[in-house]
Amino acid sequence: MRVQRRHMLAAGVAVAATAALAVGTGLGFADTAPTGQSVCSGSVTFSAEGGAPAATSDRFPVGTRLRVTNLDNGRATTVTVTGPSGSCVLLNVAAMDQIREPGRNVVRRNVVERLDGGAAQQPAPAPPGAGEVRPGAASPGATGPAPRSACTGSVTFFADGGAPTATSDRFPAGTRLRVTNLDNGRATTVTVTGPSGSCVLLNTAAMDQIREPGKNVVRRNTVEVLR
Structure with missing residues (x-):
């Protein structure tokens, strides 16, 4: 009788685990754990772009497929890079909604995986003196050309x-x-x-x-x- 109860208990646990996995996957949780080192460092945030889940990047060409996983809740989103930005990966609203914690606009603990192979291209460092304010340089609100920006893409x-x-x-x-x-x-x-x-x-x-x-x-x- 004890052996039978143990088998029943084990079966119940297995069923519960399977159900939890199915629910988690349906809610956007990653079906597999991140497989390698993240190709981006730092926090992941988002822009106010609408549409289907997508991302922009200063490191990956248009068409690159990325999977971004929030390590705090296990949720993941797969996105395609649609254009440039000032971030390694900048999600749009739909992609961010799939992975973020309620009320949070940034994912600090994350893994970004490139799904089509290849490595990230490191952004070119700013040229020496780029963006420095010099005597006579244009300031905000002044007429004339603005100083060359030390960063490219959206902020x-x-x-x-x-x-x-x-x-x-x-x-x-x-x-x-x-x-x-x-x-x-x-x-x-x-x-x-x-x-x-x-x-x-x-x-x-x-x-x-x-x-x-x-x-x-x-x-x-x-x-x-x-x-």
Whole structure:
């Protein structure tokens, strides 16, 4: 009788595990664990783009397929790169909704896998002096050509509080940057506090200083190095 009960208990556990796996997969959980080292470093965030799950990137060509896994909840999304951005991988709204925790706009613990082979191309470092403010250089709101930007692509943000700051995959902690939204002339001056997967990733306070109402991304921008 004890042997029979043990078999029944084991069978019940197996059924429950199978059901949990099926539910998890249906909700977008990864059906397999990440298989290798992440091809991107730092946090993953998103732009305000609509449509089917997709991503933009400063490291992968258009058409590249990526799988992004949130290690905090096991959920994953498979996306195709549709264009350039200022991040290693910048998800659109639909892709971010598949993997994020409720109320969070950034995925800190993640793995990004390239599904079609090949390695990521490291972004070219900013040329010496690129973006530095020199005497006579144009400032936000001034007429004349804007300084050459030290970053390319869109600027977005992560949901961190506190005073205006930024993270970066290109500038060391302590670097001071001025980010200008060319659509409205608004600018914010921030200090880099650590690494991320973007050339410049603003926190909430910094983004609020420059963004248009209801927009989570600044497409036309200039990033200047103030050191």
